[in-house]
Amino acid sequence: MTKDLPVLIVGAGPTGLTLGCELARRGIECLVVDKAAGLFPGSRGKGLQPRTLEVFDDLGVIDAVVAAGAPFPSFRMYAGTQVTMTRTVEEMLGLPPLQRVDGVPYPNTWILPQWRTDELLRDRLLELGGRLELDTEFIDFAQDDIGVTATLRRDGELVPVRARYLVGTDGGGSVVRKTLGVGFEGETFETERTLIGDVRAEGLTGTYCHMLTTGNVQERFSLWSMPGTDYYQFIANMTADDVPELTLASVQQILDERSGRSDIRLFDLNWISVYRVNARMVDRFRVGRVFLAGDAAHVHSSSGGQGLNTSVQDAYNLAWKLAAVLSGGPDRLLDTYEAERFPVAARVLEVTTRSHRQDFRDAEPGEGSLDIFQLKVNYRGGPLAVETRERPGAVRAGDRAPDGWCGDSTLFDLFRGTHFTVLGFGSDTAAAVAEVVRTQGDRVRGRVIEPGEVIEGTVGEPFRNYDIDPAGPGTLVLVRPDGYIGVVATGIEPIRDFFAAW
Structure with missing residues (x-):
């Protein structure tokens, strides 16, 4: 043993x-x-x-x-051979593109x-x-x-x-x-099945999620371009009664029927599966x-x-x-x-x-959209989120810690590793940052950020991304090893208490 x-x-x-x-x-x-x-x-x-x-x-x-990868491809919808729509994922969701300058190092x-x-x-x-x-x-x-x-x-x-x-x-x-x-x-969608697999194809051009239909988007056959290979991932939803044999010929038949086309040939089926959707x-x-x-x-x-x-x-x-x-x-x-x-x-x-x-139908009024990028996921109000300010800004304890240029490097360069990071916004935080680093040793790195630092033509990018007023009191931000904010405070005591408790 x-x-x-x-x-x-x-x-x-x-x-x-x-x-x-x-x-x-x-x-x-x-x-x-x-x-x-x-x-x-x-x-x-x-x-x-x-x-x-x-x-x-x-x-x-x-x-x-x-x-090995590539930016997420645009969605291209067809009715037969006619292209009816080409949209990026942001356009599909009605969202503006993410920007690196807003604290997102990988916006795609x-x-x-x-x-x-x-x-x-x-x-x-x-x-x-x-x-x-x-x-x-x-x-x-x-x-x-x-x-x-x-x-x-x-x-x-x-x-x-x-x-x-x-x-x-x-x-x-x-x-x-x-x-x-x-x-x-939860529930199992007993009457639904999803057919998925990897296959090569002839007859398509461009790097897209090709959504092939005869005009009805709910009856579609999707072929996703896979970067670094000449394979596509295919996806087709169907009822449980319509699941075919898991063969290349069956997949080709579904494509032909749903696209209304005969010019796309599938070959070299590498992997195939059928599954029930569970929630x-x-x-x-x-x-x-x-x-x-x-x-x-x-x-x-x-x-x-x-x-x-x-x-x-x-x-x-x-x-x-x-x-x-x-x-x-x-x-x-x-x-x-x-x-x-x-x-x-x-x-x-x-x-x-x-x-x-x-499934591509219009959303009901008042329905929220999914934060697919997972940048807004937060642990506010949780046991490891200590927010002591009377008037917190838009970025609070429990939120993901944004990136930002700080001198000739970024905050994410500072975060990278297994340690905590204490950020001092304002020169009057220098003593507190130094104390945290001294008392906690290798488990913590620290950085004091001056409000007037000029980085790539902008002033105080970290202050903006953390929604901290450069003219306000000095603010301490403790970032956890997983990149979430554990403490936001204007004094050192909450950070001392955090380490003492955890």
Whole structure:
């Protein structure tokens, strides 16, 4: 039996691999296992939102992600051979394009096949010293006050593994969740199915999401250009009674019927799957020493491209807390994972379900739109959000910390790593920033930001992005290791209290 393994992660998808990378770079030994013999082979979760790109920057994989992917393609709608609409994702949502100057270092949604994202995360995990075992099946577990004993099947033999914590990132059919016995409430769209796969095609030009129809957008066949390859991801929704055999000939027939065309030829079917849309989530993210993350905790429609991104954010939130507790922090820090991520998952579930039902129809009056970029996700009012100002600005404790030019570098350059960051807005904060850095040591970096700094032709960009008045009192902002604001205060005491408590 493996002794005293700090963390066992079940599931080698984006959630488990992100969690493993985050733990490994903090020096926390972890083991990621998956029953599959290889990584997921398809393009399924292809859209990477700006917030996820920020996480990948912090993890050290952003250069590879950018090189392998491309900006999210425009949507091109056809009625037969006639192009009826070409719109960007921002135009589809009625939103202005994001701007780097507004504190968003990666303003474009990025498209990258999931198989490639998984490969990049796997390579980073191994580079950081993490362990990955494929063809290793999780069977069950038992937990006690000091750890978890999991049973794995390797090479046909049952092997016990002892770990202090177990995290289930093993997808919608999670064995960890089922063994844990938590509720997984919601609904299954029993009459609907989605056919998805990767295929090559002749007869299309341009890099788009080609939405092929005979005029009825609800009866469409979509072909998404996949960067770095000559494959397309195809998607076709249908009723449960209309699911064909999972063959190239069947897919070609659906395309011909839905497009009304005969000039597009599909070939080289690389991967195909059919699935039911579920909208479900657990009633608890933590039970003792066992946690659930990603699709193991919440599943929803692919509308809006939120699944992989929400899952990566789960792992990013949980990892620094696990590492802190394993390094001597209070166990109750781990309760904040559920407190912060549960409302986020519930909101994503609600809005993606509504968007799925809408399906390109006009929204009902008063319906909110999905924050697909995940930059507005916040933990305001949560246990780790301390806002002491009488009149908070637009950016508050619990919000994502914006980027901004600061001298010859950016705030995100300062945030990158496993530490907290204390920002002092105004020269009168210098002593407080120095004290926090001195008392907390390597766990904190600090920077004093002068209101008159001129950066790339603008004055005080960080003040603007954090909505802090340059003429007002000096303000301290404590940024957590996951890039969220923990404390905003005009004095040092709330930051002292934060570190004392957590």
